[in-house]
Amino acid sequence: xxxxxxxxxxxxxxxxxxxxxxxxxxxxxxxxxxxxxxxxxxxxxxxxxxxxxxxxxxxxxxxxxxxxxxxxxxxxxxxxxxxxxxxxxxxxxxxxxxxxxxxxxxxxxxxxxxxxxxxxxxxxxxxxxxxxxxxxxxxxxxxxxxxxxxxxxxxxxxxxxxxxxxxxxxxxxxxxxxxxxxxxxxxxxxxxxxxxxxxxxxxxxxxxxxxxxxxxxxxxxxxxxxxxxxxxxxxxxxxxxxxxxxxxxxxxxxxxxxxxxxxxxxxxxxxxxxxxxxxxxxxxxxxxxxxxxxxxxxxxxxxxxxxxxxxxxxxxxxxxxxxxxxxxxxxxxxxxxxxxxxxxxxxxxxxxxxxxxxxxxxxxxxxxxxxxxxxxxxxxxxxxxxxxxxxxxxxxxxxxxxxxxxxxxxxxxxxxxxxxxxxxxxxxxxxxxxxxxxxxxxxxxxxxxxxxxxxxxxxxxxxxxxxxxxxxxxxxxxxxxxxxxxxxxxxxxxxxxxxxxxxxxxxxxxxxxxxxxxxxxxxxxxxxxxxxxxxxxxxxxxxxxxxxxxxxxxxxxxxxxxxxxxxxxxxxxxxxxxxxxxxxxxxxxxxxxxxxxxxxxxxxxxxxxxxxxxxxxxxxxxxxxxxxxxxxxxxxxxxxxxxxxxxxxxxxxxxxxxxxxxxxxxxxxxxxxxxxxxxxxxxxxxxxxxxxxxxxxxxxxxxxxxxxxxxxxxxxxxxxxxxxxxxxxxxxxxxxxxxxxxxxxxxxxxxxxxxxxxxxxxxxxxxxxxxxxxxxxxxxxxxxxxxxxxxxxxxxxxxxxxxxxxxxxxxxxxxxxxxxxxxxxxxxxxxxxxxxxxxxxxxxxxxxxxxxxxxxxxxxxxxxxxxxxxxxxxxxxxxxxxxxxxxxxxxxxxxxxxxxxxxxxxxxxxxxxxxxxxxxxxxxxxxxxxxxxxxxxxxxxxxxxxxxx
DNA sequence: TCGCATCCTG
DNA sequence: CAGGATGCGA
Numbered sequence: 001x002x003x004x005x006x007x008x009x010x011x012x013x014x015x016x017x018x019x020x021x022x023x024x025x026x027x028x029x030x031x032x033x034x035x036x037x038x039x040x041x042x043x044x045x046x047x048x049x050x051x052x053x054x055x056x057x058x059x060x061x062x063x064x065x066x067x068x069x070x071x072x073x074x075x076x077x078x079x080x081x082x083x084x085x086x087x088x089x090x091x092x093x094x095x096x097x098x099x100x101x102x103x104x105x106x107x108x109x110x111x112x113x114x115x116x117x118x119x120x121x122x123x124x125x126x127x128x129x130x131x132x133x134x135x136x137x138x139x140x141x142x143x144x145x146x147x148x149x150x151x152x153x154x155x156x157x158x159x160x161x162x163x164x165x166x167x168x169x170x171x172x173x174x175x176x177x178x179x180x181x182x183x184x185x186x187x188x189x190x191x192x193x194x195x196x197x198x199x200x201x202x203x204x205x206x207x208x209x210x211x212x213x214x215x216x217x218x219x220x221x222x223x224x225x226x227x228x229x230x231x232x233x234x235x236x237x238x239x240x241x242x243x244x245x246x247x248x249x250x251x252x253x254x255x256x257x258x259x260x261x262x263x264x265x266x267x268x269x270x271x272x273x274x275x276x277x278x279x280x281x282x283x284x285x286x287x288x289x290x291x292x293x294x295x296x297x298x299x300x301x302x303x304x305x306x307x308x309x310x311x312x313x314x315x316x317x318x319x320x321x322x323x324x325x326x327x328x329x330x331x332x333x334x335x336x337x338x339x340x341x342x343x344x345x346x347x348x349x350x351x352x353x354x355x356x357x358x359x360x361x362x363x364x365x366x367x368x369x370x371x372x373x374x375x376x377x378x379x380x381x382x383x384x385x386x387x388x389x390x391x392x393x394x395x396x397x398x399x400x401x402x403x404x405x406x407x408x409x410x411x412x413x414x415x416x417x418x419x420x421x422x423x424x425x426x427x428x429x430x431x432x433x434x435x436x437x438x439x440x441x442x443x444x445x446x447x448x449x450x451x452x453x454x455x456x457x458x459x460x461x462x463x464x465x466x467x468x469x470x471x472x473x474x475x476x477x478x479x480x481x482x483x484x485x486x487x488x489x490x491x492x493x494x495x496x497x498x499x500x501x502x503x504x505x506x507x508x509x510x511x512x513x514x515x516x517x518x519x520x521x522x523x524x525x526x527x528x529x530x531x532x533x534x535x536x537x538x539x540x541x542x543x544x545x546x547x548x549x550x551x552x553x554x555x556x557x558x559x560x561x562x563x564x565x566x567x568x569x570x571x572x573x574x575x576x577x578x579x580x581x582x583x584x585x586x587x588x589x590x591x592x593x594x595x596x597x598x599x600x601x602x603x604x605x606x607x608x609x610x611x612x613x614x615x616x617x618x619x620x621x622x623x624x625x626x627x628x629x630x631x632x633x634x635x636x637x638x639x640x641x642x643x644x645x646x647x648x649x650x651x652x653x654x655x656x657x658x659x660x661x662x663x664x665x666x667x668x669x670x671x672x673x674x675x676x677x678x679x680x681x682x683x684x685x686x687x688x689x690x691x692x693x694x695x696x697x698x699x700x701x702x703x704x705x706x707x708x709x710x711x712x713x714x715x716x717x718x719x720x721x722x723x724x725x726x727x728x729x730x731x732x733x734x735x736x737x738x739x740x741x742x743x744x745x746x747x748x749x750x751x752x753x754x755x756x757x758x759x760x761x762x763x764x765x766x767x768x769x770x771x772x773x774x775x776x777x778x779x780x781x782x783x784x785x786x787x788x789x790x791x792x793x794x795x796x797x798x799x800x801x802x803x804x805x806x807x808x809x810x811x812x813x814x815x816x817x818x819x820x821x822x823x824x825x826x827x828x829x830x831x832x833x834x835x836x837x838x839x840x841x842x843x844x845x846x847x848x849x850x851x852x853x854x855x856x857x858x859x860x861x862x863x864x865x866x867x868x869x870x871x872x873x874x875x876x877x878x879x880x881x882x883x884x885x886x887x888x889x890x891x892x893x894x895x896x897x898x899x900x901x902x903x904x905x906x907x908x909x910x911x912x913x914x915x916x917x918x919x920x921x922x923x924x925x926x927x928x929x930x931x932x933x934x935x936x937x938x939x940x941x942x943x944x945x946x947x948x949x
Numbered sequence: 950t951c952g953c954a955t956c957c958t959g
Numbered sequence: 960c961a962g963g964a965t966g967c968g969a
Contacts, residue, residue, distance in 0.1 A: 840960060
């Protein structure tokens with residue numbers, strides 16, 4: 001049953017678990033043995049000792065795959081996978097008996113019966129969407145199965161059959177009937193292919209006794225499959241209302257369908273027709289866009305090349321460039337080529353697509369002498385691609401789903417290609433025209449036409465003007481460069497606005513389409529560009545770049561442009577990340593499934609919005625803490641006078657986000673956000689992203705030596721900046737004297753020696769550290785006390801910090817946490833909150849792990865050792881996005897190691913079918929809990945928080 | 950019973 | 960992310 005793993009070290013422990021688990025518990029995982037992991041004496045924090053042949057470390061070190069007890073001789077992975085894949089139901093069935101027994105037993109106990117039933121139903125409903133569909137079918141057949149959606153009242157009877165009788169006929173039913181009618185009609189008339197898609201497939205899965213685990217598994221699988229099989233829109237809503245507010249999924253069809261539900265049939269049909277029309281029109285527009293882009297690229301290249309060297313010009317320079325760029329990227333470890341046969345359009349698109357960012361991007365565009373131009377181009381493309389890419393994505397989906405449709409689209413495309421691109425004078429005028437059209441709304445076709453011509457014309461205008469400017473710019477050289485860039489920016493801004501306004505719908509889906517970025521820092525910059533057209537004047541850029549941590553954004557800047565999440569088309573080190581190259585339909589999906597996108601009830605949260613406000617802008621300049629302060633001419637806006645407002649007790653929200661890209665920059669260094677600091681600080685520890693480059697082995701070896709001297713993983717500009725300033729006055733001794741920036745050791749126990757970190761929760765006054773700090777302040781600005789008040793309130797910045805800490809510790813004790821949040825006056829509540837945060841972090845983390853592990857399994861990965869998490873793997877990026885959204889710090893290499901281990905553990909467990917067991921994750925948790933590392937000292941520094949911006 | 954951890958839900 | 964439910968160990 002349990003793998004040998006447990007037997008070795010956790011024997012006793014797991015025995016208990018197993019025994020206990022027999023008890024009537026419906027939830028597999030509820031409750032983790034308290035303090036289990038870290039408190040278990042035998043748990044060494046270092047893998048080295050784990051001698052067991054089965055332990056992961058053994059496997060890792062020996063580079064041999066060992067499936068626990070199964071050993072090498074076990075069936076070929078392929079077989080195994082298939083077996084498992086198909087077996088799942090079986091396994092589940094086995095377990096179900098047990099589980100169900102439990103459930104039944106529970107029924108006898110009055111108090112919990114209801115709840116159990118509720119849970120059960122919930123699980124069923126959540127996990128087995130397809131089942132629901134089947135049920136729906138049943139309903140249609142006259143059976144009285146009633147599906148209860150989660151929003152309805154809890155059933156009183158645990159038995160499924162009873163549900164029928166017990167449930168009052170609710171909207172569900174009516175909705176269903178509505179749909180029924182609609183669908184019937186639609187089927188008959190076969191209005192369009194899309195509709196038929198939405199019909200529930202008669203696929204029936206015998207409503208087996210619901211087993212929670214099963215349901216859970218199903219859920220996860222749903223997520224996974226959802227990620228993978230986006231082309232084929234999963235079941236369309238049953239009576240699952242919850243599905244509805246689940247992300248603005250690409251599945252516009254479903255959405256539409258849902259929306260239409262309530263309305264009369266007639267209008268629905270009309271709308272559909274209209275939509276189709278619009279769709280085709282959009283398609284044509286895309287075509288044109290593509291064309292124009294090509295032209296544009298070609299022109300750009302010609303111009304550039306002409307000026308540089310007289311090199312041969314290729315037909316489509318962009319292509320060549322692209323190929324150059326895309327070639328080098330890490331060879332896919334295990335290529336699971338999923339080159340979905342793309343229709344011609346898609347091919348074209350792929351050509352057009354800017355090589356998914358990352359390093360290649362830099363090499364390509366950014367290095368050329370005319371960077372401002374290139375950047376502008378990139379930006380432009382980013383903007384204009386929104387619409388295009390989205391549509392392309394949808395197209396791909398549809399093509400996969402309905403073959404018939406593809407032909408049509410081709411026709412349309414080709415026919416539309418003939419469109420000429422009319423030119424007109426001013427965008428504004430046209431905008432007005434369009435605005436006038438909108439109100440009527442009735443004439444959608446007209447509108448579409450208008451939009452079409454509008455976009456095309458304006459775009460062509462844009463391109464022309466851009467080119468003109470470019471040429472002109474070349475003549476005028478640097479002097480004019482700045483202004484030209486500004487102009488470009490304006491143009492681009494206008495363009496983006498134009499596009500946004502015109503196609504509001506695309507807006508929704510566009511985010512995921514953002515150019516993907518292998519190398520986050522850089523990419524974020526790039527993406528930021530596309531997302532935030534409003535740039536700073538070029539002349540400011542130089543200063544800015546020197547302080548990449550001090551991103552002063554245009555007031556209007558709205559961060560919500562998370563770095564592209566799309567998987568890069570290439571460069572996936574991670575085997576199972578390789579797949580969805582052709583799946584523009586957001587990689588996000590799975591993620592969003594996990595993390596509900598729109599929750600209104602944040603308290604401390606919403607990290608996207610930066611709290612540190614005015615304090616940063618106002619307060620900081622006097623403090624000599626911000627890099628900016630050192631800079632005489634930093635930023636266009638002269639630093640505010642030395643007076644300070646009382647530091648806001650509670651952080652005010654400011655838009656935060658990634659650096660503002662400087663479109664106009666021509667210095668290459670600009671694009672390595674951290675570069676400015678690499679040389680600055682005395683410790684040039686440029687541990688810079690070895691990302692995927694650093695061989696995993698290294699980490700492993702690293703870990704072997706207990707004293708582990710963690711490589712200076714930090715690189716947070718803020719820190720570096722701080723280091724710079726450390727030279728100045730008192731600041732220097734704020735840090736541990738010996739370590740300086742090498743915050744290596746931060747041993748939990750030893751860190752106290754820093755002395756200054758004495759945290760006394762009760763002291764109303766400032767702590768040592770704060771005193772120090774305040775001394776500085778007052779020294780520089782008498783009368784101003786910027787003492788980081790010992791607040792008991794955890795701010796969003798604390799949250800960020802906590803997230804960053806997660807890279808080192810997954811299971812921090814509350815003591816450790818307190819130590820690392822010296823500015824917090826801890827009490828039960830905020831301690832719990834902080835702990836809860838980490839719990840949440842873990843949750844997210846493990847969900848991701850499981851998801852990807854399952855994906856790997858289902859994709860036929862054989863050996864856990866084949867799983868690698870590179871810096872460019874999707875998994876890695878997802879995690880980084882979650883915990884290190886703005887790339888505040890360099891992700892410690894150990895974290896990647898941990899991730900990899902976790903992934904492998906999950907993978908093995910799943911592969912071996914252990915996931916059928918009740919608490920199969922626990923063993924994994926235990927393993928992972930041992931992989932915690934000491935958090936770097938600098939996390940304790942108040943400045944760190946400060947710099948988290 | 951309490952503290953802690955997970956899972957689920959919103 | 961926060962609340963609540965639940966489980967487990969002490």
